[in-house]
Amino acid sequence: MKYFVKKGKVNTDATLNIAVERAKELGIKHLVVASCSGETVLKLSSCDLNVVCVTHQVGFKNPGEDEMPQNMREKLEAAGIKVLTTTHLFAGVDRALRFKFQGVYPAEIIASTLRMFGQGMKVCVEVAVMALDAGLIPYGEEIVAVGGTAVGADTAMVLTPAHSAYLFNTNIKEILCMPRGY
Numbered sequence: 251m252k253y254f255v256k257k258g259k260v261n262t263d264a265t266l267n268i269a270v271e272r273a274k275e276l277g278i279k280h281l282v283v284a285s286c287s288g289e290t291v292l293k294l295s296s297c298d299l300n301v302v303c304v305t306h307q308v309g310f311k312n313p314g315e316d317e318m319p320q321n322m323r324e325k326l327e328a329a330g331i332k333v334l335t336t337t338h339l340f341a342g343v344d345r346a347l348r349f350k351f352q353g354v355y356p357a358e359i360i361a362s363t364l365r366m367f368g369q370g371m372k373v374c375v376e377v378a379v380m381a382l383d384a385g386l387i388p389y390g391e392e393i394v395a396v397g398g399t400a401v402g403a404d405t406a407m408v409l410t411p412a413h414s415a416y417l418f419n420t421n422i423k424e425i426l427c428m429p430r431g432y
Contacts, residue, residue, distance in 0.1 A: 257429035259402025288322035295329035370405025373397025
């Protein structure tokens with residue numbers, strides 16, 4: 251387990267190296283990475299793993315806007331990296347209810363609980379389940395997930411995700427790296 255002194259982009263290269271190394275040590279074939287611009291996940295184009303990039307949903311920042319440029323999407327797909335852009339597991343309809351009626355809803359409570367361990371922990375679980383639900387990784391297999399705090403990657407874990415309908419069957423097996431504290 252590696253603890254980083256700072257959170258964020260400064261840890262991207264180290265996080266990706268730790269994630270790939272551990273995946274190979276364990277014989278894990280699938281790596282799921284959160285990346286909105288594509289810059290982080292592009293660094294994995296030659297790692298010899300099934301790499302899935304999970305982006306923000308279209309409209310996350312601004313209505314109708316896709317944060318990942320089309321040319322980057324094409325570059326990733328040409329490198330064999332699958333790109334998933336869809337509604338976030340811990341947002342979706344619960345967030346719409348919060349915006350409309352105020353209050354806190356179950357998915358946001360789960361997200362906030364995971365954030366107690368850091369933003370990257372929440373992201374890792376979220377993108378792993380989203381990739382499983384999309385059929386981009388196999389059911390019942392350990393994978394490595396990579397997430398971060400705002401920009402870049404600073405958190406990685408080994409887990410066996412469950413489909414969203416069975417989220418609480420997700421099994422986090424190892425935390426590989428994360429920022430220490432806030």
